[in-house]
Amino acid sequence: MAEPDPLALLFSPQRRTVPLLLAPMAGITDWPFRALARHYGADLTVSEMIASQAMIRHTARSLKMAAPSVVASDSSETDLLAVQIAGADPEVMAEAARMNVARGATLIDINMGCPVKKIAKSNAGAALMRDERLAGRLMAAVVQAVAVPVTIKIRLGWDDRQRNGLTIARIAEDSGIRAVTVHGRTRAQMYHGSADWQAIAEIKAGIAIPVIGNGDITSPQTARQMWQLSAVDGIMIGRGAIGRPWLFREIAHYLQTGETLPPPPWQERKQIIQHHFSQIIAHHGPLLGNRLARKHLAWHTHGLVGGARFREQVNRSPDAASTEQLLTAFLAGVQEP
Numbered sequence: 001m002a003e004p005d006p007l008a009l010l011f012s013p014q015r016r017t018v019p020l021l022l023a024p025m026a027g028i029t030d031w032p033f034r035a036l037a038r039h040y041g042a043d044l045t046v047s048e049m050i051a052s053q054a055m056i057r058h059t060a061r062s063l064k065m066a067a068p069s070v071v072a073s074d075s076s077e078t079d080l081l082a083v084q085i086a087g088a089d090p091e092v093m094a095e096a097a098r099m100n101v102a103r104g105a106t107l108i109d110i111n112m113g114c115p116v117k118k119i120a121k122s123n124a125g126a127a128l129m130r131d132e133r134l135a136g137r138l139m140a141a142v143v144q145a146v147a148v149p150v151t152i153k154i155r156l157g158w159d160d161r162q163r164n165g166l167t168i169a170r171i172a173e174d175s176g177i178r179a180v181t182v183h184g185r186t187r188a189q190m191y192h193g194s195a196d197w198q199a200i201a202e203i204k205a206g207i208a209i210p211v212i213g214n215g216d217i218t219s220p221q222t223a224r225q226m227w228q229l230s231a232v233d234g235i236m237i238g239r240g241a242i243g244r245p246w247l248f249r250e251i252a253h254y255l256q257t258g259e260t261l262p263p264p265p266w267q268e269r270k271q272i273i274q275h276h277f278s279q280i281i282a283h284h285g286p287l288l289g290n291r292l293a294r295k296h297l298a299w300h301t302h303g304l305v306g307g308a309r310f311r312e313q314v315n316r317s318p319d320a321a322s323t324e325q326l327l328t329a330f331l332a333g334v335q336e337p
């Protein structure tokens with residue numbers, strides 16, 4: 001029997017609510033963070049952006065970012081190992097896609113939204129949107145290279161003079177792309193101003209394949225506003241879930257019932273922080289893990305009494321064992337917020 005199509009399951013009309021996705025965020029959405037988001041109800045998480053050139057050179061870092069372990073411990077029917085790749089050369093991107101699929105990726109996402117200068121200079125990320133012919137060739141090459149679904153993540157365009165998100169989305173549809181995520185800003189906006197959900201609605205109305213709306217969803221209420229305005233097929237959340245991975249559960253509950261859930265009990269939050277820390281160390285190893293854990297611990301302890309002093313100590317902590325001791329002592333003594 002043929003495997004069920006994972007994207008068809010994600011967007012199935014039988015679902016009770018619109019699917020919620022964790023946005024790819026370089027340096028943040030590693031496997032431990034993605035697992036946390038999944039635990040709290042994210043229906044799909046996407047790897048950090050992986051440079052296609054680095055991937056085909058097999059750099060250790062890019063292979064780690066695409067680590068298939070992301071689904072190993074928590075699989076369900078709609079579980080996907082979505083890997084996002086970035087680049088501007090259709091052949092290199094096709095090869096990087098093939099390599100990721102050989103390593104277990106079940107969905108390939110093409111980055112067409114990264115605003116960073118270094119990426120744009122090589123025509124990758126959001127810069128691809130400026131060259132519609134190249135974007136079309138690149139999408140077709142990746143779609144042809146792999147048997148798994150291919151999606152793209154775009155912005156509204158390069159700047160206000162070139163808001164060609166709908167054109168790119170139509171080219172995507174014609175190229176066999178299966179879904180389009182739209183971050184409701186132009187490249188020129190970087191992360192400033194507010195996301196334009198109306199513009200997302202226009203792209204949604206203009207194509208038949210699923211559209212996932214993204215930008216400035218920070219609460220159940222904002223999720224519902226964007227959803228009602230745009231009728232998108234999925235909602236992607238990035239910064240709102242940092243230090244608050246239970247946001248997915250809150251949004252799903254609110255969309256289903258109209259009720260606002262309280263945040264998880266303090267005891268559960270403490271367990272989350274400790275578990276997240278141990279997963280970071282297990283996944284990245286004690287050396288790199290100790291460094292990478294700092295920012296996550298900072299987010300987790302934001303606003304807690306004594307948090308500033310704890311963060312100072314953690315930033316100076318020389319190894320994972322000392323950080324773990326600091327964390328255990330801090331959590332044992334900290335007041336419930």
Ligand SMILES: Cc1cc2nc3c(=O)[nH]c(=O)nc-3n(C[C@H](O)[C@H](O)[C@H](O)COP(=O)(O)O)c2cc1C
Nearest residue numbers: 023024025026048049153183215216217237238239
């Ligand atoms: C630190 C950081 C890293 C990001 N890295 C990526 C990335 O690797 N690939 C990508 O497509 N978007 C990336 N983004 C953009 C997010 O996926 C998302 O589109 C953007 O943050 C808007 O959504 P939000 O308001 O929910 O955060 C990144 C954003 C941030 C803040």
